[in-house]
């Protein structure tokens with residue numbers, strides 16, 4: 030009863046206050062009923078009732094991950110070593126934001142070196158990354174502007190207006206201040222100087238660990254349109270989203286720990302579903318959606334996130350009708366591309382219940398008695414919960430798996446990928462008397478088991494026109510210092526003939542943080558091909574072009590990666606280690622894998638030379654400054670000593686530098 034009276038009071042009071050500031054009272058009403066009441070307005074109504082400076086009631090804040098206007102990924106809790114995280118709400122074209130932004134930038138400069146993170150955040154429906162980047166340029170914003178393209182974060186933070194400033198105490202995971210930056214700017218008027226620096230006072234109080242004052246003023250900024258949630262039908266709107274985006278892993282026997290096989294399951298997990306959307310953990314997809322056009326992108330768009338949030342907010346109800354999730358027939362017991370022409374049993378492996386599992390390797394002779402061309406290969410997992418990913422290569426030379434992959438790559442498989450088919454008109458050669466080499470990565474899932482997976486191969490009816498080939502740039506000079514939070518590395522390969530590229534597959538280990546692929550064309554122009562802003566070792570995926578990419582002779586494929594060897598990287602097994610190139614997960618890799626075909630090569634007329642291809646890869650990491658020449662001074666100290674004896678054999682014009690062409694002319698000379 031008491032609560033109801035208070036509620037009624039707040040209701041009447043806020044309605045007056047909100048109407049006075051031009052806020053849509055209808056929306057405010059729903060906010061009051063729901064949990065989503067805008068905190069700024071709540072505080073404003075408090076503050077308006079008294080002139081004394083009240084202290085602010087902290088609000089818990091949940092983790093979230095967003096890309097900024099440059100496409101870089103930021104996770105809120107990754108910055109929990111900061112003393113404070115300050116976020117000002119951005120909106121293109123809002124005069125209050127435009128007039129305040131230089132003061133906000135000045136504030137961020139004033140606190141430089143004090144371990145405080147400053148961001149802006151844009152949840153506007155009408156803005157997108159491109160238009161936000163243009164606005165940032167025009168108003169000299171050099172701070173990252175987080176782009177809340179599905180509005181999920183803005184809703185979670187209870188935003189109503191741009192220009193609001195939020196101060197987060199990362200240690201307590203609380204919002205300790207929200208309100209205006211200062212009192213200098215209002216609608217259609219501004220003064221030269223602010224007399225109250227609310228956000229700065231709050232920040233100082235947080236740093237001094239004293240009581241944090243609340244602003245006794247409303248936030249002035251532009252209203253953000255968060256459309257009201259809609260009625261949804263579980264059968265027509267919700268279950269189809271789960272079936273399309275989630276069930277390939279979340280089914281009985283699938284890799285995910287729980288199956289979306291009834292309404293009760295997804296209703297129970299509804300708050301967790303919201304959390305994985307906020308943090309972009311699910312569906313697993315690391316690629317920047319605005320760079321390149323790829324097959325098999327499971328990400329949810331604005332509309333689908335909005336529909337799911339509407340349903341969750343409304344109790345995640347089932348309503349009248351059947352349960353499409355319960356009716357779904359598992360797809361795991363079948364072969365992805367139908368019955369294979371040849372099935373290979375991979376040796377069984379024991380899976381422990383817990384702990385990390387080193388890569389497992391196996392070799393199996395190919396007993397098929399004739400040469401064939403393959404157009405597809407896939408895996409039927411024995412224990413899909415444990416089998417994380419698997420590499421398969423064909424070898425007819427008795428070399429190791431790494432060399433075999435460079436020469437006879439067949440498949441990288443992980444649950445739910447559709448990478449197994451070679452592109453239209455191309456194939457992979459499987460000679461008789463060859464062998465299959467397997468590299469398997471398992472993850473423990475709390476229960477001992479045995480994995481007995483099978484490889485299914487599909488033969489081409491006729492000889493394919495093109496040979497699908499595999500390449501990888503390798504950053505073999507990696508040397509990541511202990512505790513280093515940002516370490517950049519790169520490597521490249523050169524297409525010395527016209528080529529067509531089908532798939533890009535970045536690969537690093539636990540310290541890998543982000544990846545980019547570029548093409549540098551013969552005229553020097555560079556094009557960003559793929560960006561993976563938050564690389565996750567757990568998900569080994571390839572990005573297959575929707576339309577294969579043609580590159581002219583002389584194009585370099587450049588791969589850059591960033592590593593995080595600090596304790597802030599949760600996957601890091603040992604921040605105190607110096608990390609170098611190596612096959613184990615505790616070592617690192619910078620592998621920019623790709624599949625392609627040479628435009629001048631057909632299955633009748635081979636032009637690929639494996640030896641030269643390997644030299645090409647080595648030039649791509651020894652030539653650190655990417656000018657096409659290897660010189661002693663660009664090599665790390667421990668490699669420099671090999672240079673003289675190497676150059677003596679290869680440097681044919683004696684200018685002290687080794688070019689790709691010089692080395693190609695003497696392919697049998699190793700670097701060391």
Ligand code: HEC
Nearest residue numbers: 274275278284285286298301302305310311312313444445
């Ligand atoms: C490619 C496989 C895959 C897809 C697709 C996928 N998930 Fe998952 N999901 C997983 C795995 C694996 C885990 C367990 C992760 C772990 O060990 O923390 C998981 C865990 C979860 C969890 C538990 C919380 C957590 O982080 O562990 C939720 C909730 C979830 N997924 C929701 C979804 C939703 C919703 C979708 C579709 C929009 C989806 N998943 C799509 C594989 C997948």
